[in-house]
Amino acid sequence: MxxxxxxxxxxxxxxxxxxxxxxxxxxxxxxxxxxxxxxxxxxxLRLPSAPPAGRPGHEPFFSVHVATHNEPPEVVCETLRALAAQDWPRERHEIIVMDNNTADPALWRPVEACCAELGATFLHREGVKGAKAGALDIALAAADARATHVVTVDCDYVVAPDFLSRTAAELEAGDDWLQFPQAYRGAPATAGFELELGDYFATYARAANRSGAALPTGTLTVVAIPALAAVGGWRAMSVTEDAELGLKLCRQGFAGRFVPASVGRGALPLDLASCESQRHRWSYGNARVLGQFARRRFGGLRGWHVLAQLSAxxxxxxxxxxxxxxxxxxxxxxxxxxxxxxxxxxxxxxxxxxxxxxxxxxxxxxxxxxxxxxxxxxxxxxxxxxxxxxxxxxxxxxxxxxxxxxxxxxxxxxxxxxxxxxxxxxxxxxxxxxxxxxxxxxxxxxxxxxxxxxxxxxxxx
Structure with missing residues (x-):
């Protein structure tokens, strides 16, 4: 309402x-x-950072999940080709595209063909509930049994060839999840708009590293599957399923970290109405997650950092x-x-x-x-x-x-x-x-x- x-x-x-x-x-x-x-x-405030709560494990197997809904096929295929060109061993990762509720075959059939060409798994489902969170839960259920981490990439993000290898190096610290910064690709005319978005990562996310509470933001997010399973997967009550997931992970004692390294860039919202729709969703969804934060006791430095990120x-x-x-x-x-x-x-x-x-x-x-x-x-x-x-x-x-x-x-x-x-x-x-x-x-x-x-x-x- x-x-x-x-x-x-x-x-x-x-x-x-x-x-x-x-x-x-x-x-x-x-x-x-x-x-x-x-x-x-x-x-x-300059405070000492908390050490990672997790423990380094064996070499990771990444299950990369791309959720789509009524997206231009050429945009999705560009994303998939960048993922297929990773320098990480092919036998140590998989790519799953989960297309949910796209009624027009002209939009999802070309993506299916692109997946077949690149060796990625393509899933198309109708009647999916829960929007992006519901789609990601279906992809999670289809993940390879060897998978140790889920990697979410928005369907318009073009990642660097060393994205997964850099992720593996960062995971050696033992974090339960990692979050890389979001950024846009495009003309220099949008530098101010990128700085406006970058304010969140440069201040709120970076500061939350001090308590291991840097919240996921949905794309370029890496989550250990045991941690994801412990909080019931991606299912969410809000439209910002990433922030809600982060809140649940923090409550369960898991620790995550923001990595200030540019590993991918997404498509810029190309008009004011699109930017407004996106900002409204972030504000609305995070405010709903704030309601969950308030209903359960969650204090200390971690609570302070989570509250600051949700109110950004x-x-x-x-x-x-x-x-x-x-x-x-x-x-x-x-x-x-x-x-x-x-x-x-x-x-x-x-x-x-x-x-x-x-x-x-x-x-x-x-x-x-x-x-x-x-x-x-x-x-x-x-x-x-x-x-x-x-x-x-x-x-x-x-x-x-x-x-x-x-x-x-x-x-x-x-x-x-x-x-x-x-x-x-x-x-x-x-x-x-x-x-x-x-x-x-x-x-x-x-x-x-x-x-x-x-x-x-x-x-x-």
Whole structure:
């Protein structure tokens, strides 16, 4: 159930009718922003890393799993050819492609033929439940009995020839799972967008190595089969099955590590709508996993690191945005307006400082582009955070691997910009805090247009 848009409208209406009623809510939102900042900046503390909890074993046998659903065959086949070209011994790994619920044979038959050519196993199933998690569980059941580790690779990722051999070397430390960084391949115009994504790995994932709690992120993930079996496989209650798996592994005492080595790159989401869909899924899914985290006692340094990673994509901006607009339209000039504006400014400052620290060795233009991307995707993150409070489960949204024929208008950004224009005269009278908060809100549309333009420059012509 999607709650975000109705709740935004209700917050505008209530703030317009009686702004003072919204004062406790704004205090709560400001406290939430402060808590997120504390969690996320605490990851920068220099603490000793925990030794791996596992033990080195014999030479691994990798079962590489690629889950697909309605994907362009040429994209999947490029991924498979890179996997087939590994310098790791062929007798020490297998490749399994699990195609789930793709009704059109024109999409999955060419992949089946490619698998036959490369010696990979191809599975096609209809009626699979659980989206990607369900598909990966089917692949796990079909794995070779000699397999020691499952390796998940998204169907658009092209990995380096030494991916598996490097993985084997890293596993000598005895970790129960490994996570390599996600990255995009494409034009230099997306350097800022890559830095915005890289913030997660450079700070949250790297910091979690100190407690052996770097969460899996779904692709370029390596998990020991005994550990995977101990937590019941991939089955998940959220649409971010990777984060949920990591939470369960940590609870069971297993240890995982982030390896800061680039071993593969995936296809860049080629339009703003695709990026928003992806960010909404991350925010929504991880917020649902946060609910599981809260229901069971899980503390200490590991709990702190897991909590920081799960909250990385969350935003508390939706309600303050609605309250700021509604209160200004009502002519309010008091504490409600100030607190709502402070919430929005705190979220922007939190994002800006983190990106500046992560990109301190990058060009200023790249850091600015990363901030633009973060602002452009803020409405999607805020919607995902609130939508997670609803009942039921939203369907798994696959990120399109090709750009839409016509660009879609950023409706959320347009609506916020229009609301800001209506409230602007009263904001000028209300003072600098109101003006600054409204400027944050109205800056989202230019950010969305700039990101859309950068992504458009990377589309194949």
């Amino acid at each position: 999607r709650l975000s848009r109705p709740i935004f409208g209700i917050s505008v209406a209530l703030a317009f009718l009686d702004p003072v009623l919204m004062l406790p809510l704004m205090i709560l939102c400001l406290a939430l922003e402060a808590g997120l900042a504390l969690l996320q900046f605490a990851t920068m 994509w969350q935003s508390a901006a939706l309600l303050p945005a609605g309250v700021l607009v509604g209160a200004l339209l009502a002519g309010e000039r008091g504490a409600v307006v100030t607190l709502a504006a402070l919430c929005l400014l705190a979220g922007l400052l939190r994002a800006g400082l983190r990106l500046a620290l992560v990109g301190r060795r990058e060009r200023a233009g790249t850091v600015l582009a990363a901030l633009v991307a973060r602002l452009a995707l803020l409405p999607a993150a805020a919607r995902g955070t609130v939508d997670a409070l609803g009942s039921g489960r939203l369907p798994f949204a696959v990120t399109p691997k090709a750009a839409r024929a016509a660009a879609t208008l950023p409706l959320d950004h347009l609506a916020l910009f229009a609301a800001g224009l209506l409230a602007l005269p009263n904001a000028l009278a209300a003072g600098p805090w109101a003006i600054a908060g409204l400027a944050c809100l109205m800056s989202l549309l230019p950010a969305a247009l700039l990101l859309s333009r950068a992504l458009s420059a990377c589309q194949p012509h």
